Amino acid sequence: MRRDEIADLATFVVVAEERSFTRAAARLGMAQSAVSQIVRRIEGRLGVRLLSRTTRSVAPTEAGERLIATLGPMLHDLDTAVASLSDLRDRPTGTIRITAVEHAAKTILVPAMKRLLIDNPDITVEITIDYGLADVVADRFDAGVRLGGEIAKDMIAVRIGPDTPMAIVGSPDYFSRSAPPVSPAQLIDHRAVNLRLPSSGTLNAWRLVGADRETRVRVDGPLVLNSIDLIRDAALDGLGLAYLPLDQVQRDLNDSRLIRILDRFTPDLPGYHLYYPHRRHSSAAFTMLIDTLRHRG
Template sequence: MQREELVDLNAFLTVAEEQSFTRAAARLGTSQSTLSHTIRRLETRIGVRLLTRTTRSVAPTEAGERLLATLRPALNSIGAQLASLTELRDRPAGTIRITAGEHAANTVLWPVLERLLPDYPDIHVELSLDSALADIVTERFDAGVRLGEALAKDMIATRIGPDLRMAVVGAPAYFRTRRVPRTPSDLADHQCINLRHQSSGALYAWELEKDGRELRVRVEGQLAFNNVPLIVRAATAGFGLGFVMEDHVRAHLADGRLVRVLEDWCPPFPGYHLYYPSRRQPSAAFAVLLEALRYRG
């Protein structure tokens, strides 16, 4: 069935219900002459007369009554389905797949999901924790989370978290036998705990910056982990210096279990952003989650 035929059938139903071309035209937001042309076109296509017109009224013919008997429940059913879709818009539903690193999932995503999901029982969220920068289109994710400085240009990005900072930390016991480093070059004289990337397998070079001068420092030590909590644990135990997100060690710094060094070489940097393809139309469920995650500073 062509779209034009649906328009003609709806026009016929409206005229039959209103029993007036004038009232039907007003209801449909069209002119009486256009509506008359539409009905004539439908009758010509079908090959039978559907309406009897007098100077005072309009009534269905026998053929028109038979068509109405089929048409009315069919269009009512379509109307009900459209209403249900509107309800879905008002009551979002569906599954949202997001790829993110463990730190972003714990510090940004989960606190929002914990508050949001009880109010939206028909929204389902699947989080895939991966430190690699996944291709969300190829792997069929709805969105991903990355730091603001690592966003692809063909993506729409919404900030979902505050600026972040790294911290170089060590235990007080560690510094009893070693000088506190004052510059990045001093790290060569220290035991440093390395982080190995899970995705590439390479050791992470410590990224330090001061007064616009950026350094990537390769450090050495007895230990290397692909897990940040273990780095914090080893640093707290006195095995060397760790380089981790500030919020991983905030409590340790507050109670004295760890000491911060080279703080002036660790400026803030753009925090987490939720990103998704610019060509994809977000669902109602995704729009709700996006608005809840939006960082308002």
């Protein structure tokens, strides 16, 4: 395959990732017309349509999805291999892309960036918030952050945080209308503000323990959100109970804006782990990131 054909295919992958010729052109530093021409050239050469285009969206066809499934990991490995050459430079360099849930980003990743980035100005870290179980290879991330126990067995996992205490909370206004439950079974009589998980499309289950056995409970409610900050706000407004990391509501508990319930039935969740594929080429920048994040407690 000629070099120009490889470059064309890389351009197609960017368009498919961005789902937009305009955004792809901006990311590639090219004119939109040039990007469109490249995609048409690939489709003409292969004899199949790779992208479905409407006035509002761009999406891969079945043929396009098959091509992306093969090309995406290959291009990711190529990017990583080039980034690993930073080992030969005086200072680590490169961009590291991480997918993480909101709580991990707020409490672990962003605070750690001060230690990493101030002394290493040639490193760039891009953090994408996503509650789904991202395929870091297919989605071209360098690593992901999820709770222990949620990580695929074929990934390398490095613990980066302690276990996470959880809390079920409600506002005084809410409890003025509904008596606080004293057992998990009584949650059936209550309303909750829930978190939607994009991977499964289901609501996040609350992990509770009783009689030496952990169970997962889903509580119905009037509001479903995809941000723990918004869930906290809704709980403060009295819209329902919320299941949240304790550190995110501790100040509200101290100030009596929220009331904690069922604490003896609410176990800690396994700590956050950084995970990445076995075949990833560890650049100096990525190795430094791991060392910065590694939990030493």
